[in-house]
Amino acid sequence: MTSHSTSPHADQSTRHDATGTELIVDVGPIAHGGHFVARHEGRVIFVRHGIPGEKVRIRLTDSGESSRFWRADVVEVLDASTDRVPHFWKLADSPGSWRRGGPPVGGAELGHIALPRQRALKAEVLSEQLKRLAGLDLATEVEAVGNNDDGGLGWRTRASFAVTPKGRLGMHAHRSDTVVPVKDMPLALPGINELRLWELDLTGIARVEVAVPANGTRPLVLLAPEETTSPKRLHSILSQLPQDVSVASFDPAKGQVLQLRGRTWVQETAAGHEYRVTGEGFWQIHKDAPDTLVNAVTGYLSGGGYLQAGAAVADLYAGAGLFTAALADAVGVTGSVLSVEGAPGTSRDARKNLHGETQVEIVQGRVERVLHQRPRSFDSLVLDPPRAGAGKAVVKQLMASGPRAIAYVSCDPASFARDLGYFHQGGWKLEAVRAFDLYPHTHHLETVALLLPAN
Template sequence: MAEPTTPADTTGQVLELNIGNPAHGGHFVARHEGRVVFVRHALPGERVLARVTDGGTDAGFWRADTVQVLEPSEHRVAHPWQPADALLAAGAGGVPVGGAEFGHIALAEQRRLKAAVFAEQLQRLARIDRDVEVEPAGEEHDGGLGWRTRTAFAVDASGRLAMHAHRSEELIPVQQMPLAVDAINALALWDVDLAGVARVEVAAPANGSVPLVLLIPETGTSPGRLAEVAAAVAAGADRPVSVAVWEPEQQQLTRLRGRSWVLESCGKHEFRVTGDGFWQIHRQAPQILTGAVLDGVRPQPGERVADLYAGAGLFTAPLAAAVGGSGRVLSVEGAAGTSRDARKNLHAVPQVEIVQGRVDRVLRSQYPPRRGRSGRQPAGRLDAVVLDPPRAGAGRTVVRQLDELRPRVVGYVACDPASFARDLGYFLSLGWELDTLRVFDLYPHTHHMESFASLRPPAPVGR
């Protein structure tokens, strides 16, 4: 009797799975005939039916999406956003939008799962065991909704606002974004004919200042058509709104209505953030992270501090206030437009030096190593360093440069536990110690989290 054959591509096959531990990236681990399957929209302990979304006989693992729950977890709740509800979407023969993959989980359990993922990354990549607690962003009386001050949308073939399904080009029309602040939903962009626009990015500052709508046009869209869209956006809004066009390939920003930037604030400091420039997304994130940085680094009057991957100056401004006129803050940012924002935001603060460029190159230029009898020593000194790298992390080269400079403390702000744990491993291998570690739930209903760590250098030889 011939043995049954397995199709080369198992995409679309429905499997019955028992769900195990959470994995980094918003998945949960299951096994099918010995093969690992990363399942979304499930919970540990559940028995589910899941449709394979990415699989093949030669693949090291498969991906799957829950379509039916046979035995639910006690932590499963009703999803707060119907288009992102995987079970509703499957029942209608469709797929959910991405960006709210933990919405089916009670908030307290979301944080417990995130803590487990963070601790697992520390153990696996940094070889360190550490208890992790994920802190909520203040009092989440709104059930973890209404926190996004920035969000991005696609536009479907009919010119209507849409969002992508996870790891897919499929577009799903949307009529609301419950994770976004009221000011974004109040723009009612889903009622605007966006034909000729490929993507829309919206920024609505938590301080209530004028929001900005960025239109990323399709190739060949005329300026006249974009002006029509801008007029429709302004007409449909219940408050003043700025509209600009951003062309990423040309790195060109064109103002159509209002201004091409938003005014953000944190404490007593105000920040101009132009176009698609970076700013923390959660409405409370600037205050939470600034507080963590200042508590963990404790900059002193007269100290020399570096703020690496500094953006528009969120951390630079309070660091400069702490070190005072007798100190110095070096602000390094790679994006030219964001670095220009930093110059505008900090032009009246003489103790700040703003340099645009890659962090490793700027450090090499500002603090060139020199050789002496005692070996390789940097030509300058830094008392403290704050770094807030992109999702990819700082990397081995920057970690080694900071080790050569030997500041008394490095404060590391991270948005990805895997890249942070990898970089932490580099520090630990050079003798550094992990001191403070705080993890914040600044992305409720998603698998993402933000963290702050303070790292201390090894004691000098002979002490």
């Protein structure tokens, strides 16, 4: 352990000021969600921006006498871990941000930790969730993805921004309405920063979404205008953006995307296929994620003989068809692929992306409803649900369809472990699992598992 700094108040365990309460605590183990567990007078506090074993001063950000637990940010490191490194992003560095008078931006909550330790901590979370929710005692590893020399930066092909009351590009602090002005996004591809959106007057815009495909094709900027924003104001913002950038307005509540200039979609490339992704349509945000996940899924299913020419397979929560295309390649024209996606716009993208693949049937609707209305048997399934997971009802339907194998792709360890518990109760087993660090410097990870019926 090495000492970072000591404040003149370091001899006080508790201090109150006009903006919050500060405490000195010892940081305990990591918990799901990017926090670390600390305790003060018997109270559990979920602390962000710490490392297990450190002694830190924290600032309470969410507290109350009746609360089961409190939340806090580290504002000063009194005894540092050897895994602590200088944060790569000034605006996301918690102690520095609070010294300047406000909270850090969200989205890089592990940036103060050396990358190998970040991955080890994520593996601890995955193992803990598997044990607690699925009853599986399993050591796990979180694999690095892409270029190991990039410091975990420059991987995001998509970024979401808020707008400050003064009309400047910003990002929210964690669990807060506070919008912090930003002038760079180090986790994003260079193409996003090269737009220099922070130089624009965005008055009248509530939110900005940016998609810059990793293949270098035309980027898309989505503007969510406030209700009172006039068309004249919208076009004034449009005129400030480079001519080679597509621009559209969108209504998050209605899911509508309206063309302002260029296309309302971007062209992505993965696993030998081209994909059209409209507006806010789902696409993996790490530049190397699509190929990484397709290779993991097809490796599991093909390697076990569950995915071959002539097979009947399904891609559930299929998005724009990333896995559907790979499945169609594997089963050939003598096989069949059912591709199910709930979002109408994304399902239309899948229909365009798979046009001409006669073995593919694209169905738009809720997975549980489609499986109920179209009962059939499958040789294997790919399951890639949203963060909330598939849920008990869908898991039962999947097991009832009688597949020989299921490849489960998950972005949330808790819902993944919960669903594994349902599979286990139904007589299925976890045959293999891989975890990938597709979100460096954040607490998120992606998991691909192979599930088989126990008999």
